Amino acid sequence: MRILALTAALLVAGCSQDSLSAKMCEGIAKRLLRSPSTYDRTKMIDGGSSIFIExxxxxxxxxxxxxxxxxxxxxxxxxxxIEITKFMMNGDEDPMLLESAKATLISLSSRL
Structure with a gap:
């Protein structure tokens, strides 16, 4: 019983930490918004090198x-x-979005 509780606690604690890839993806999304201050994440699936954010x-x-x-x-x-290889916003995989995402990633990386 104690092991199960400890495992659950570790899983919950681990979920609160976003990976570097997730932070980068979120940063790119915010930069591409008309009103970044209104950004409110509702869901994130962090697969390490593959990130989905709603x-x-x-x-x-x-x-x-x-x-x-x-x-x-x-x-x-x-x-x-780390290099971004694919970027989609609202289901759109426009090459211009990918180039914009790459430029934003370079800008964000220089701040780290």
Missing amino acids: FDAANAYGTSVRNTVSCEFSDPSSAKT
């Missing part, structure tokens, strides 16, 4: 809208630097 944010009219972001990163264990 969030609410205000659109151009100030109305809160549900959005999704999906990021895929190079395997951080196989390289010294």
